[in-house]
Amino acid sequence: MAVTYSDLGSTAGLKKVDEYVLACSYIFGYQASKDDITFFATFRAAPASSYVNVSRWYNHIDALLRIAGVTGEGCVVLLLRDLLLLRLLPLLQLRTQRLQC
Numbered sequence: 001m002a003v004t005y006s007d008l009g010s011t012a013g014l015k016k017v018d019e020y021v022l023a024c025s026y027i028f029g030y031q032a033s034k035d036d037i038t039f040f041a042t043f044r045a046a047p048a049s050s051y052v053n054v055s056r057w058y059n060h061i062d063a064l065l066r067i068a069g070v071t072g073e074g075c076v077v078l079l080l081r082d083l084l085l086l087r088l089l090p091l092l093q094l095r096t097q098r099l100q101c
Helices: 011-023 033-043 052-067 080-100
Strands: none
Touching: 011 052, 033 052
């Protein structure tokens, strides 16, 4: 199920998210994923503590990102798959160059 909310700054938007994460620990699935990171990034600031469920989810994802060493704006989050692709990229470029000769 895709979760999309256009206005997280509004009371109605935060209430919808709060209701959604009441029954779900994460945005999709049973563990933190890139969906949680993407959704986390849409928040301009931490939600008010009156939104108990979304505040719990937000603080949990924030803690996971800090443990992973991601702090502040402008940091790049690389998934293991992406790291593997970055390691293989030079090999793929070398092979492409050989094929062009």
